[in-house]
Amino acid sequence: MADTTITEEKKSEVSHEEHHEELSFLRKYIFSTDHKMIGIQYTITGGLFLFFGFGLMMLMRWSLAYPDQPLPILGFLVGNNGIMTPDTYNTFGAMHGTIMVFMGVVPLAFGAFGNFVLPLQIGAVDMAFPKINAFSYWCLFVGGVIMLASFFLPEGAAKSGWTSYAPLADIDIGLGQTFWLVGMIFLITSSLMGSINFIVTAIQLRAPGMTYMRLPFFVWTQLVTAVLLLLAFPPLEAAGLLQLMDRVAGTSFFLPTGLVISGEVADISGGGSPLLWQHLFWFLAHPEVYVLILPAMGIVTEVITNNARKPVFGYKLMVYSLIFLGFMSFSVWAHHMFMTGMGTTLNAFFQTTTMIISVPSVIILSCLFLTLWGGSIRFNTPMLFALGFLPMFGIGGLTGLPLGLSASDIHLHDTLYVIGHFHYVVAPGTLFGLFAGIYYWFPKVSGRLMNETLGKLHFWGTLIFMNLVFFPMLIQGMAGINRRLHDGGASYADATAIIDPGFYSHAANYLYLNKWMSMSAWALGLVQIIFLVNLLWSIKKGKKVGRNPWNATTVEWAAPSPPGHGNFESAVEVYNGPYEYSVPGAAKDFSPQFEKGAST
Amino acid sequence: MAENLEELDQHIRACIAIFVALLCLTVITVAVSYLNLPVPATITLALCVALVKGSLVVSYFMHLVSEKKLILWSLSLTVIFFIILMVLPVVTDLDVISHTITVKH
Amino acid sequence: MSTIEIPYVSKPRPDTGLVNAKLGIWLFLASEVMLFGGLFSAYVLLRIGAEIWPEGVSILNVPLATLNTVVLISSSITMVMAWASLVRRDINKYRFYNYITIACGLIFLVVKYFEYSAKLHHGLFPSESTFLAIYFTLTGLHVLHVIGGMLVLAYLQFIGSKMWNTDPARFTGRVECAGLFWHLVDLVWIFLFPTLYLM
Numbered sequence: 001m002a003d004t005t006i007t008e009e010k011k012s013e014v015s016h017e018e019h020h021e022e023l024s025f026l027r028k029y030i031f032s033t034d035h036k037m038i039g040i041q042y043t044i045t046g047g048l049f050l051f052f053g054f055g056l057m058m059l060m061r062w063s064l065a066y067p068d069q070p071l072p073i074l075g076f077l078v079g080n081n082g083i084m085t086p087d088t089y090n091t092f093g094a095m096h097g098t099i100m101v102f103m104g105v106v107p108l109a110f111g112a113f114g115n116f117v118l119p120l121q122i123g124a125v126d127m128a129f130p131k132i133n134a135f136s137y138w139c140l141f142v143g144g145v146i147m148l149a150s151f152f153l154p155e156g157a158a159k160s161g162w163t164s165y166a167p168l169a170d171i172d173i174g175l176g177q178t179f180w181l182v183g184m185i186f187l188i189t190s191s192l193m194g195s196i197n198f199i200v201t202a203i204q205l206r207a208p209g210m211t212y213m214r215l216p217f218f219v220w221t222q223l224v225t226a227v228l229l230l231l232a233f234p235p236l237e238a239a240g241l242l243q244l245m246d247r248v249a250g251t252s253f254f255l256p257t258g259l260v261i262s263g264e265v266a267d268i269s270g271g272g273s274p275l276l277w278q279h280l281f282w283f284l285a286h287p288e289v290y291v292l293i294l295p296a297m298g299i300v301t302e303v304i305t306n307n308a309r310k311p312v313f314g315y316k317l318m319v320y321s322l323i324f325l326g327f328m329s330f331s332v333w334a335h336h337m338f339m340t341g342m343g344t345t346l347n348a349f350f351q352t353t354t355m356i357i358s359v360p361s362v363i364i365l366s367c368l369f370l371t372l373w374g375g376s377i378r379f380n381t382p383m384l385f386a387l388g389f390l391p392m393f394g395i396g397g398l399t400g401l402p403l404g405l406s407a408s409d410i411h412l413h414d415t416l417y418v419i420g421h422f423h424y425v426v427a428p429g430t431l432f433g434l435f436a437g438i439y440y441w442f443p444k445v446s447g448r449l450m451n452e453t454l455g456k457l458h459f460w461g462t463l464i465f466m467n468l469v470f471f472p473m474l475i476q477g478m479a480g481i482n483r484r485l486h487d488g489g490a491s492y493a494d495a496t497a498i499i500d501p502g503f504y505s506h507a508a509n510y511l512y513l514n515k516w517m518s519m520s521a522w523a524l525g526l527v528q529i530i531f532l533v534n535l536l537w538s539i540k541k542g543k544k545v546g547r548n549p550w551n552a553t554t555v556e557w558a559a560p561s562p563p564g565h566g567n568f569e570s571a572v573e574v575y576n577g578p579y580e581y582s583v584p585g586a587a588k589d590f591s592p593q594f595e596k597g598a599s600t
Numbered sequence: 601m602a603e604n605l606e607e608l609d610q611h612i613r614a615c616i617a618i619f620v621a622l623l624c625l626t627v628i629t630v631a632v633s634y635l636n637l638p639v640p641a642t643i644t645l646a647l648c649v650a651l652v653k654g655s656l657v658v659s660y661f662m663h664l665v666s667e668k669k670l671i672l673w674s675l676s677l678t679v680i681f682f683i684i685l686m687v688l689p690v691v692t693d694l695d696v697i698s699h700t701i702t703v704k705h
Numbered sequence: 706m707s708t709i710e711i712p713y714v715s716k717p718r719p720d721t722g723l724v725n726a727k728l729g730i731w732l733f734l735a736s737e738v739m740l741f742g743g744l745f746s747a748y749v750l751l752r753i754g755a756e757i758w759p760e761g762v763s764i765l766n767v768p769l770a771t772l773n774t775v776v777l778i779s780s781s782i783t784m785v786m787a788w789a790s791l792v793r794r795d796i797n798k799y800r801f802y803n804y805i806t807i808a809c810g811l812i813f814l815v816v817k818y819f820e821y822s823a824k825l826h827h828g829l830f831p832s833e834s835t836f837l838a839i840y841f842t843l844t845g846l847h848v849l850h851v852i853g854g855m856l857v858l859a860y861l862q863f864i865g866s867k868m869w870n871t872d873p874a875r876f877t878g879r880v881e882c883a884g885l886f887w888h889l890v891d892l893v894w895i896f897l898f899p900t901l902y903l904m
Contacts, residue, residue: 125709128725196732203670204713204725231681234736238743245842250832253747253839271835276750279689280743330681334692343695566709605793612789619782626774633762633903646899653895661781661888668722671731678735682742689750 033130034565038137039116040445045137046107049144051528053099056092058525063089065518067487089486090159091176095147097162098180101292102187103144105430109295110191110229111140113437114198114222116445120556120563121216123207123572123594128200136193143186150179161484163285166254166277170246171261181244188237195226195233202226207555209574213319214593216554216578217312220319221298224326225291232287232330239280246272253277275340282333290329292426293393294322296433297364300386303436304368306552307383308375309589311579314367321360328357338406339413347406354404361397365390381455385436388463392432396424399474414484417477420470428466435462435531442535443549447561448542454534461527468520472513479510488514551590553580558594611663618660625653715875730882734889737850741893744843748900751835759836761902764829766820770902773816774894780809781891784884791877796869799880803862806887810855817848840901847897850890857883 032038062071063084075082084092119127127133150157155174158164169177202215202223215223242253250268254277257270305312312318334342334350342350368390377383399421402408412418435458442450481489493508548557555574559567572594580591629649633642659665664672717724752758761767787802824837831841861876861883868876 126711128711129729130711192733192736196729196736199732200725200729203721204718204723204728205711227677230732230736231678231739234740235685235743235746238740238747241842241846242744242747245831245838249838249841250830251838251842252832252835253751253842269832269834269838271751271755273693273750273754275693276689276747279692279750280747283685283743327677331684331688334688337692341697342692343697346692346695608789608792612785615782615785619778622778623775626771626778629899629903630767630771633767633899639904643904646903650896650899654892657781657888657892657895661785661891662885670721670723671728674732674735678738682738685739685742685746686749689746690753693750693753 031134033126033134035115035119035127035130035133036445036563036567038133039112039114041137042107042111042115042140045141045144046104046112049099050104050108053096053104054525054528056096056099058521059084060089060092060096061518061521063486064488065515067490084486086486087156087159090161090484091151091156093484094158094161094164094180095151098147098158098184100426101162101288102184103140103147105292105426105434106191106288107140108434109292109430110198110222110225111137111194113218113295113299113434113441114194114225117437117441117556118198118219118222119201119205120444120559120567121219121554122202122205122210123555123558123568123574124201124205125566125568127197128204129197132193133197136190136197139186139190139193143183143190146179146183146186150176150183153179163281164243164277165281166243166246166272166274167256167259169277170243170254171266178244178247181240181247184240185237185244188233188240191229191233195229198222198226199230207572207574210555210593213316214574214577216298217301217315217318217322218295218298220322221294221301224322225294228287228291228294228326228329232284235280236284239277242280243277275337278337278340279333282336283330286333286336287326287329289425290325292430294326296389296393296430296437297322299433299437299440300389301368302552302554303382303386303440304371305579305581306440306550307378307380307386308372309378309581310371310375311577311581312367313370313373314363315577315579318364318367321363325357325360325364328353328360332357335404335406335409338409344406351404351406355401358397358401358404365394365397380439381450381452381459382436382440384456384459385432385439388459389429389432389436392424392428392463392466396421396426396429399424411480412477414482415477416473416481416483419483420473420477423470423473427470428463432462435459438535440550441556442538442542443545444556444559444561444563446539446542447544448538449545449549450538450542451534454530454537458527458530458534461530462524465520465524465527469517469524472510472517476507476510476513479507481507481510548592551588553590553592554578555592555594557592611660615660618656622653622656625649715872715878724878726878726882730885734885737889737893741843741846741896744839744846745896745900748839748843751839755835759834761904764836765840765902766823767902769816769820770898773813774898776809776813776816777891777894780806780813781888783809784887788877788880788884791873791880794873796866800862800866803858803880807855807858807862810851810858813851814848817844843897843901847890847893850893854883854887854890857886 029037032041059071059074059077068083070082071078071084072082078084078088080088115127115133119125147157153175155176157176158169158172158180160169160172160177164177164180202219206215242251245251246253246255252268252270252272254274255266255268255270255272256274259266259268259270301312301318332350332353334346335354338347338350372387399417403412403418403421439450439455442448476489477483482492485492488511489507490511493511545561547559547561549561550557555572558572560569573596574593575596576591576593578593580586580593582589583591629646632645632649637645664675711725712718713723713725715724717727721728783802783805787799787806790796790798790802829837831838861880865879866876868879
């Protein structure tokens, strides 16, 4: 038990740091080292990238619904008289994936929420390394600028998919892919530094009394996420360096002997292995999937227990499942590579580990459902999003099972089914968690509540339209439509019909869904305007609230809203577990961690 | 590490002894490579010597022998993932579908 | 807005027995291990997949690399001595040993420069073969680490050592962390040397 308090530390230790009362605008808002300001910077940056990536997708959906027709009004964005060429489509596709995963969701889920909430929840004054924290943010910023700059290159940005599979990415002309690699190295460095900071903070700066088993589940998810980032990202950095060497120094790490490009044998030394890239890439990218989903699970747990007014069901079980999940996520990656000619023994191995890893996620999801049982549930906006997360993530997870079994994967791989599955996990899954978090912690950030009516409108619109976008993908995928076609499968379906006109052309029968999906995607975009309006309006005009508007138990609600520099007015001590709601015999229906004797 | 100076002296003496050992091992591994042994033997020997040298550096220069449990735990996790990273890709390279099926029309 | 004090920067936290920086540097080293792990994994996969793999001796200069191994090992022991001098509260001795460490780093870089330029003079570019490609990538990344380590050591030598007067415990901790990184650079070389030159 740590009984050393902050006040015991010597004054002289910080004497080299500045003592002046007011920091300049630049130090306070731009090059801040305060974890809350950095968290807000991450939120704004990640949010802008999310909307940018979504914008790319809305443009792509035009090409999918109305292939080779000029884009109305916004035609100047795609050039070529407003008709989207397959090349432009590929560029947008690759950048949509990259931006959403590495520059949108990770900075938001990990950088933003982790930075703002984690130190508050453990009762710390700041992150363990505030300067490194600022450095991580600025690495992300530079990486983002490099990625965005690549759109203005003569040959355009990277267009080999967000996975940058070799040898395609190796031989791609222009500087786009090189920019992508350099940008990725910055993004990876940012995440690495961030994850070290998070782990050290969560372990070293816990307030007195905050034992590991009293950590809120959100802190646990951030901790496991940080470990995944720390140990899984470096191999991708290595792979990025190798691909950079291939592109810049002319090496052949990923180029096999006798590679033929455009009908000619390439002038390379050869001897490389395209599969090497896939191994190193998926060694990161499978844990990365959990990096995307775990913080959302943490947020959802906080919101659900708070609004069900019940302790979370099976806290320890959830924590152990989480740790097991994190551990297992390092040995499943080759289920992304079933179709690469891997032998059956290994296919069996990886499909077994894949099935095993689904167990802890199911346990966590079940625990959350059971938390709802018998609770007196408050249906406010954060709770709606958290409740929406449960079935949506459920669909996402269950549709993953056929992909994890190597036999059914033969049929489903590289179809829109994969896209549907993945987006169910990340869009209505993770994003719902993030929305829940934004509505839930907004009072802590600004001291004001967000508008409930607009929030509910936003929730229902998002829920309906997201399902209308992603569910048809599962249907189209099962019909066999490939995921990478710029015309949404039209030419492919027509060709089948030309060969055998009387034949039932399965893909052709589901092409009409493209228009519906596109309309829904654009409607989804419109619904997000409600959210933006709500956010901006609430910052200035929202209802003012005190420190603990949700009557919650975790430590962040002990700080003023918004918390000042150093977070808490006096040192925090923790007396009980994180979710002591409706304790029998207690005076109120919530017994905060930071109040002594609250649970007796 | 090194609560008192006596312990520190002991540690330094150990480090100097290890320094000498590292130099000797370097000479040995280079000498062995000139013997022109068969390739598998060369690889095994070179890797074994490197492993010994590496563990000496980690244990004493980086004084992991007397390090806190928390660090040992996080490093053992790293070692496990490192081994997975080294072994699994190689195994997938050895187990490949190699026969082709000919379809008769 | 007053300056906040982050706990456990110079005194260890009682239940973990660690200062923040110590845990942080070890986590960083863990990620470094995975970084080089990725490259070593690439090496193994490429070598297994190759029809012929040249012996390092036939292409690379083993005596020079042996010299470099000795230089790096020596710099490691001087690094240990530098840290031990600080524990004994002798800043001058620390400065002396730290100078030698940095000098060893410089010697390593000079030797490496001669090795590289000899290769490039003979037309042995990374694009010539997978062996040369992995050789240049691995040693190049290692050289970057040597340079990074030297910058840190130089910072501690000239600017960072002001902290000795205000907070000696924290400064000793910093030197220890820099030392850990420097030993890792040595460790990586210990594995690079046989893998590339001797097998």
